[in-house]
Amino acid sequence: MVVTETARTCLKVGKLTAHYDETIALQDISIEVREGEIVCLLGRNGAGKTTTLRAVMGLLGRRTGAIEVNGHATEGLPPEAIARLGVAYCPEERGIFASLTTEENLLLPPVLSPGGLSVDEIYEIFPNLKTRRSSPGTRLSGGEQQMLAIGRILRTGAKLLLLDECTEGLAPIIVQKIGQTVSMLRDRGFTVLMVEQNFRFASQLADRFYVIESGAVIDQFTRAEIAGRLPHIEAALGL
Numbered sequence: 001m002v003v004t005e006t007a008r009t010c011l012k013v014g015k016l017t018a019h020y021d022e023t024i025a026l027q028d029i030s031i032e033v034r035e036g037e038i039v040c041l042l043g044r045n046g047a048g049k050t051t052t053l054r055a056v057m058g059l060l061g062r063r064t065g066a067i068e069v070n071g072h073a074t075e076g077l078p079p080e081a082i083a084r085l086g087v088a089y090c091p092e093e094r095g096i097f098a099s100l101t102t103e104e105n106l107l108l109p110p111v112l113s114p115g116g117l118s119v120d121e122i123y124e125i126f127p128n129l130k131t132r133r134s135s136p137g138t139r140l141s142g143g144e145q146q147m148l149a150i151g152r153i154l155r156t157g158a159k160l161l162l163l164d165e166c167t168e169g170l171a172p173i174i175v176q177k178i179g180q181t182v183s184m185l186r187d188r189g190f191t192v193l194m195v196e197q198n199f200r201f202a203s204q205l206a207d208r209f210y211v212i213e214s215g216a217v218i219d220q221f222t223r224a225e226i227a228g229r230l231p232h233i234e235a236a237l238g239l
C-alpha cells in the first residue's frame with residue numbers, strides 16, 4: 001500500500017528530549033507516522049528506541065518536546081488518557097502473566113475506544129491462541145507469548161500500534177508469521193510504529209525507517225531507498 005503525503009498524521013513527535021536521572025536518553029527526536037503506514041525505528045542496543053515508545057505512551061517521568069497522538073497533544077496526560085487517544089503499546093518484554101490463562105491474558109487490557117477486535121476475531125488471526133486458550137501463560141512458547149502480547153492490544157480499539165522488538169528471540173518461521181500478521185493488520189486499517197533489530201525482516205515490511213543513535217535520529221529513508229544506500233545503513237546499524 002502506498003501512503004500518500006496527504007494521509008492523516010496519527011503520531012507526531014517533535015524535538016523530544018528525555019533523561020533518566022542525569023543521563024540524557026533522547027535528544028531532539030522528531031518522528032511522524034501517517035495513517036496506514038508501517039514505520040520502523042532502527043538502531044543499536046541502547047540507542048533510545050524503547051525510550052521513544054515509552055515517551056509516546058506517557059511512561060517517562062520527565063520529557064520535553066511535543067507529542068501529538070491523532071492530533072491531540074499528550075503533554076501532562078497520564079498513560080491511560082494517552083491510550084484513550086487511540087494508541088496501544090506491546091512492550092519488548094511482552095508482559096504475559098504466567099499465572100493467568102491465555103484467554104485471561106487476552107481479556108486483561110481494557111477496551112478504551114470502539115472498533116477493537118473481539119476475542120473471536122483475535123483467535124481467527126492467531127488460531128494457536130485459541131487452541132491454547134486455557135493454558136497458563138507459562139506453558140506458551142515464545143512465539144505464542146508474542147502473538148498473545150500483540151493479540152491483546154487489538155481488543156483496546158487503538159488503531160495505532162507500537163510494537164517493540166516483536167521478533168526478538170523467535171524462530172524464522174514464527175518471525176515470518178508475525179510479518180504476515182503485521183502486514184494483514186495494516187490491510188485491516190491499523191497503523192504501526194515498530195522497533196526492530198532484525199533489519200532483514202523490517203526491510204521487507206516497513207514503508208519508512210528512522211535510524212536512532214545515542215538518542216538522536218541520525219538518518220531516515222523509505223523502503224525504496226534502501227537498495228541505493230545499503231552499505232551506509234549497515235554501517236550505521238553495525239551489521
Ligand SMILES: Nc1ncnc2c1ncn2[C@@H]1O[C@H](COP(=O)(O)OP(=O)(O)OP(=O)(O)O)[C@@H](O)[C@H]1O
Nearest residue numbers: 020025043044045046047048049050051052092197
Ligand atoms: N530505566 C532506566 N534507567 C536508566 N537508564 C535507562 C533506563 N532505561 C534505559 N536506560 C538507558 O537509556 C538508553 C536508551 O535505552 P533504550 O532502552 O531506549 O534503548 P533501545 O534502543 O531500546 O535498546 P535495545 O535495542 O537494547 O532494546 C540506554 O543507554 C539505556 O541504558
Ligand SMILES: [Mg+2]
Nearest residue numbers: 049050051092
Ligand atoms: Mg529496546
